Amino acid sequence: MIGLRKINKDNYSECLKLEVSAEQKNFVASNVFSLAQAWVFYETAYPLAIYAENRMVGFALYGPEESENGMYMNIDRFMIDRQFQRKGYGKQAFAKLIEIIRNDFPYKEIYLSYDPSNIVAEKLYQSFGFTKTGEFSGDECIAVLKL
Numbered sequence: 224m225i226g227l228r229k230i231n232k233d234n235y236s237e238c239l240k241l242e243v244s245a246e247q248k249n250f251v252a253s254n255v256f257s258l259a260q261a262w263v264f265y266e267t268a269y270p271l272a273i274y275a276e277n278r279m280v281g282f283a284l285y286g287p288e289e290s291e292n293g294m295y296m297n298i299d300r301f302m303i304d305r306q307f308q309r310k311g312y313g314k315q316a317f318a319k320l321i322e323i324i325r326n327d328f329p330y331k332e333i334y335l336s337y338d339p340s341n342i343v344a345e346k347l348y349q350s351f352g353f354t355k356t357g358e359f360s361g362d363e364c365i366a367v368l369k370l
Contacts, residue, residue, distance in 0.1 A: 225315040227283065227323065230258065230270040237279045238272055241304040250341045257284050257300045273303065273316040280307035283320055287330065296324050298335040301344075313347060321351060321368070331370050336363035 230238055238254050252260075261268040261284055273281030284300035298320065303313045324333055335353065337344045339362075353366040 224276060225312060225319060226274045227271045227316065227319050228274060230261070230272055230282075234272055234279065238270075238282055241279065241282055241302065243302055244305040244308070247305075247341075250338045250344065251300060251302050254282050254300075254302070257282065260284070260299070268299070271320070273312065275307065275310075275312050280304055280312050281316055283316065285320065285324065287328065288334075294330055295332040295334055296328055296330045298333060301335075314350070317347060317351060325370060333368045333370065334365060336360045336365045338362065339364045 228234070235258060238258065241254055243251055258270060261270040264286065267286040267288075268284060269286050271283045271285075272279050273283060281303040282300060283298070283302075285296060285298045287294055288297045289295075301313075301317065301320070303316070321333070324330070333353075334356075335348065336359075337348065339345070348366055351368060353368045356365045356367050358365045
């Protein structure tokens with residue numbers, strides 16, 4: 224059973240130990256950087272630990288953002304530790320994250336960005352209905368899910 228829990232003083236050090244594989248390091252920021260970012264933007268950044276049963280297997284960071292067209296939700300980070308990949312945890316956790324956003328926030332769109340060479344991430348996001356916008360954030364393509 225997959226669960227998402229807030230990162231707090233009791234579990235943050237476990238989160239810092241999570242890593243993607245060497246080939247994936249260029250695809251996602253480290254959890255150290257992500258937790259620092261969440262601390263700085265604490266009012267609008269929501270860091271979550273991904274658990275399989277009672278074992279932390281991944282990390283997600285999301286939060287609301289504003290554009291000239293209004294507010295939307297942004298998924299800033301999503302990762303599964305290298306030891307726990309290919310077990311279905313990513314798909315289950317991503318489904319729970321989308322469910323949280325749909326149930327707890329009034330936004331009509333969820334955005335994220337990813338390295339276009341990260342085919343695994345692209346397939347995951349497309350399986351949930353994300354489509355490329357044609358825009359880029361740096362070298363990453365932007366995708367959106369209309370709720």
